[in-house]
Amino acid sequence: MIEFDKVTKRYKGGHEAVTDLTFSMAKGEMAFLTGHSGAGKSTLLKLLANIDRPTSGQVRVAGQLLNRMSSHQIPFYRRQLGIVFQNHHLLMDKTVFDNVALPLVIEGERPRDIARRVHAALDKVGLLDKEHERPMVLSGGEQQRVGIARAVVTKPRLLLADEPTGNLDPLLSREIMNLFADFNRVGTTVLIASHDLGLIARMPFRVMTLKGGQMIRTDRTVPYDR
């Protein structure tokens, strides 16, 4: 599903955020990306979302080479992804329903289908009763779950999340991680950047560790009982 081949990203000013990175993820796999702040986790996800382009090397997602993608193709590529952002990126003056519906409106779905699918996504994250609220009045954890509902409402093949449990309490963090595991169980490939090592260690998924822009470890933890 994901292939990085000797990928280097150098920002203006010469700083290398990721260096000579080579790894791959299979279709339907779920993995964690971890490492200290500044290790290059967000950069790696931005390369996957085609927000940034690699300075050298190749990034492929589902067989598509991202390096060569024209600016015209990028929106259509992004529609295949679900992205959960660290700072939610919600529209604060729109309702929860409208926020989650946005990717479907962009795709030109029928209002009836949109309503059905938004309700299904909100039900999954447990926010069905909040559909008419604005994100402003929701708690941090609820806002994060709205972001997740928006990311999964299109049933993407690949789900990316950057610190989705960033500032949530342990119980809530655990719930959200389980939510991602649920999506993975129905076939979605999931990659989550997180430095919550305690939480990650207790989940049965592969962990990739970045340090100074390089992959220093990639292994699987022991499956556990949920």
Add this chain to the structure above:
Amino acid sequence: MTAKNKKGAEVRQVRFSERRDAWLRHHQTLAVDSLVEMLRRPISSMLTWMVIAIALSLPALMYLFLLNVQHVVGPIESGAQLTLYLDGAKVGQSGQKLAEDLQQRPEIAATEFVSAAQGLQQFREYSGLDDVIDSLGENPLPDVIVVKPVDTTAGSVESLKIMLEGLPEVSDVQLDLIWVQRINHISALAETLVGFLSVLFSMAVLLVVGNTIRLAIESRRAEILVVKLVGGTNAFVRRPFLYMGFWFGLAGGLVAWGLIALCFYLLSEPAAELLASVGSSGELVQLGFGGVFLLLVTAILISLLGTVIAVGRHIRAIEPS
């Protein structure tokens, strides 16, 4: 075609028409939303409308003023006439006869013979210089024939003049057309000026709308970023702003119409008096249905153009990083 293929084609057909319906509904929603958005900020929106309206109503009013001047001058212009000064020695007493002969010609609408004695009498009446005239002893004025041409355009009046100058009884021909020509020249000049000002004012509208849209884009920068992050195309992001530009143009055009109507209302009485005093029976030339339509379409097109320019420049620049 196999049954299975046919079924597939039908499904695609249904799918396509559903998509089109969804697309239409999306546009309806956008049109309404952008109108609501504009009306939600009445003060700043109204400022933009007013600027558009003023910039459009000024050249429109100037153009209407010109039309009216031409409308008033037009009937007077048909009074263009030639004055033939007769050579007394050659004509003798047959001046009246010559006038009647000339009237038979197809290019001449009417003639009037004014004998030297009549001329002196007229001069005496309107000058009031009886003493001076009495002291002259002999009448210094020639016999005169006033000729009104059928075709009053400059070229044909000029050729008529040349023909009349060739008559042996005529010593001189004066064309009483100069001031009409001057008015025509001035109004041609004014037309060019109004055209030039219209272009300038249209550019002002372009810039004002462009700036308003630029601000609207800036204020929704965060939203545009999110839309692009979840796969919105530039076209999708552009759409609501284009509708906004349309509404600004329409609203500005309507206000311009209102301003012009107000101006006509204020001017109607003095204008009627002026028209009556110059003996014009006509009424003021108004904007009319076609004029209103043209005004609104122009307002919308200019506003949309300003929007397209602003949107093209600023939306592409907003990219997630």
